[in-house]
Amino acid sequence: MIDRLGWVDRYVAGREDWVWHELRQLGSRVREPAFAPEAQAVCDEMARRARSNIETLVARLREQGYRFHRNDDNQTPTEPHTPPGPGAEEHLHWLEQRLGPVPMVLSSWIRIVGDVWLVGTHPQWPNSAAADPLVLELAGSRYPDSDIRGYFADEFEAWQEDQDTPFLLPVAPDQCHKDNVSGGGAYGVVLPDASADAHFVGEAGMPLVSYLNWAFRHGGFPAITGDEAQWQVIHQLNEDLHRL
Template sequence: MTEHLDWVDRYIAGEQRLVWHELRQLGSRVREPAFAPQAQAVCDEMARRARSNIETLVTRLREQGYRFHENNDDQTPTEPYTPPGPQAEEQVHWLEQRLGLLPMVLSSWIRIVGDVWLVGTHPQWPSSAAADPLVLELEGSRYPDSDIREYFAEEIETWKEDQDEPFLLPVAPDHFHKDNVSGGGPYGIILPDASADAHFVGQVGMPLVSYLNWAFQHGGFPRPTGDQAQWHVIRQLTKGLHRL
């Protein structure tokens, strides 16, 4: 593959889909010295675009009167986005020490993006939580009074007792729990994984970047029900968002 040295330039120029295809085709070979620097640079650029999209969505939702809250009966107000804290790089190493290599996009997300929680209620769209709002919590910056590592450590210990299946790092409640309804297990990411992109397991399994693009294409709500008011909101939210 002779074009890998142009991955970043091609990605920025608009060839995102083809660049991701090439990176995924490499699998764990993406870690080889000939590929790794450019591949990680693409993942970092993806994360910067995702962060910009999240900041834009939070601003637009607030302007529309959206209330960000927890998925509980009291609908406790909460911050929807917190950038990475000083422990972000350490968080990457902590996970790798316990699970092996992380996908490059996961490392980029933890270091550059932080945590996002778009659960809430829209004045024009009261059932917005049912549309599976984007949630991705890996770095723990949204919980300053607790340590997300304790939660991850418990999940890892439980998995070690019965390793019949790959470890699924929990990163978000499922769409039922986001709507404060009992449902299935959390969404997660399969680890370890030495690839560039991660494998995200939600309603279906797909590459993490594909899931994020799907979410941003729907204004952060990837399960719209087709309600007319809903689509009006989504059209306003999606204008000018970056493709990852």
């Protein structure tokens, strides 16, 4: 039985897993007027925590001498986090009109977090890009001189020609491409989807919030398999990060 009363209070009190379980049980029913306002409020609180975690990770990595760069041969420097711009609401509206319902967590991410790109190189960890650093580009805020909507539209049109699988909105390069190595398809989220949480498809499929918690537990590098020195870096990065 779903008891929507107190979702936000219970989430803030540390019962995040319980709240997400109930929200996911509802599926598209979460859009019903009885549930939607509080469900969206939970997703917004999730996004505020995620943004705080990202800002903390960026600051800690910079203190450690980490170089944020693109996944190209020149390792072109780039900004790791770009907050939402003034067109965030318009961008969200376009996604919903063009691709169908967007999960509530994506709405919150676009409006509150923006884009994150933690690809780079750590001075104590030359192959850090191979650890699948967190990247999530939904808002297009990292690309002020171009419109990410054109890229999304092209991907959607290509999918419409062969609809054997659900449409994946590409939101990040895969683990190999982050390391500037030819790999597989981009990581993505399934659309359309009227649920609260999104279904993220990366190296494995899982709810987006679960993936983000996994990434933050590993200091933004969920695929780390390194030595003790690298794990010490991770422990310094993930200390006291918020659980989503």
